[in-house]
Amino acid sequence: ETGVTQSPTHLIKTRGQQVTLRCSSQSGHNTVSWYQQALGQGPQFIFQYYREEENGRGNFPPRFSGLQFPNYSSELNVNALELDDSALYLCASSLDVRGAGGRTGELFFGEGSRLTVL
């Protein structure tokens, strides 16, 4: 148990639709990051939020957007879904420790939301 919960666990959408995935961070964590994991591949960084502001972004188009709320929970929104968006979407929370000279805080991952786009 990591204390990070994601919803929904599974969902099916059709091409062109929009989807919102949700994540509740572990208590006390101020940073959340989202990853896309295609079958058989490693997680790919989408973006990270620190205290409600985007703090880093990977190579994903603008139709991937996010929010972090005052309670540090988060949403990932994907517009105009494409078939290649089918993947496991992982949320990870952490306690930012940037003051410790570049050390990346331990990431606590949720179980993921598996999205299938038809």
Next chain:
Amino acid sequence: LAKTTQPISMDSYEGQEVNITCSHNNIATNDYITWYQQFPSQGPRFIIQGYKTKVTNEVASLFIPADRKSSTLSLPRVSLSDTAVYYCLVGEEAAGNKLTFGGGTRVLVKP
């Protein structure tokens, strides 16, 4: 941006020691090296993190040479439940906290 390279897969037997080496030639001065374990249909789980020399915890050891261009995760006396994918991760704070997972190493532990 630091990129990691790991073997695609490794086989081992119960009770053996498993060593997985990760290459990260472009690691930045302030980057830490972190390893995660992932079982099917689950999120990755933190194993160990280090900056240089050697770090040991209750489940693994991490060896980092002086040039820090590689690191080796050592799993002592593996069991069947250690069958998983292992990822080497290099923190890139200078690049806006863009964290890069490589392809991972699939470790299969046989009876």
